[in-house]
Amino acid sequence: MTVEERRRPAVGAQVRRWRSERGLTLAGVAERSGLNVGYLSQIENDKASPSLACLGAIGEALDVPIAWFFMGEPPAPRVVRAEERPVRAREGMGRIERVDGGDSRDLSIVEGVAPPGGRAGVHAHAGDEHHLILRGRWRMTQGDHVVELGPGDYIRWDGSFPHDAEVIGDAEGHVLIVTLLTTS
Numbered sequence: 001m002t003v004e005e006r007r008r009p010a011v012g013a014q015v016r017r018w019r020s021e022r023g024l025t026l027a028g029v030a031e032r033s034g035l036n037v038g039y040l041s042q043i044e045n046d047k048a049s050p051s052l053a054c055l056g057a058i059g060e061a062l063d064v065p066i067a068w069f070f071m072g073e074p075p076a077p078r079v080v081r082a083e084e085r086p087v088r089a090r091e092g093m094g095r096i097e098r099v100d101g102g103d104s105r106d107l108s109i110v111e112g113v114a115p116p117g118g119r120a121g122v123h124a125h126a127g128d129e130h131h132l133i134l135r136g137r138w139r140m141t142q143g144d145h146v147v148e149l150g151p152g153d154y155i156r157w158d159g160s161f162p163h164d165a166e167v168i169g170d171a172e173g174h175v176l177i178v179t180l181l182t183t184s
Helices: 003-007 012-021 026-033 037-044 052-062 066-070
Strands: 087-090 094-098 107-114 128-135 137-142 145-149 154-158 164-168 173-180
Touching: 012 037, 012 052, 012 066, 026 037, 026 052, 037 052, 052 066, 107 164, 128 137, 137 154, 137 173, 145 154
Parallel strands: none
Antiparallel strands: 087 094, 094 107, 107 173, 128 154, 128 173, 137 145, 137 164
16 A cells, blocks of 8 residues: 555545435535535545545535544444343342343343342442333332332442342333443
């Protein structure tokens, strides 16, 4: 790769992508940006390297931040099918399913399911823990704080303090738990 090639960002594919996404022709972008149709065509074909001012005009015409022109293709999303979730079950306590598949770098998303009377057991870990009650009624305890929650209710607490969750009532309980993973 030559020095000249390293200095010229290839933004043509992204300019074309956003122009197409917006349903605009080169003439439409030229009219909105004040740039020449031929020059825009050269940019889209990576035969011309636009200045930041030109990219700014194109970005304004397409209603996108110019930073988007420098982004490559996004990585494929990670899909975890319900039947692929890692599951950990404990007698009398219910089960925990890793909704995120267990390979997230920055957070953990699990669904806890427990029978009436089922408990998580007192535990602690680093990071905030966010709970969204999906079904059933739950009693959440941390120190002197005891809160009863039902479907749609949310609670957040510092997971480094010992805490427990128990299903109360006659129905099975479902809770979605999101925990930020910390790095040492």
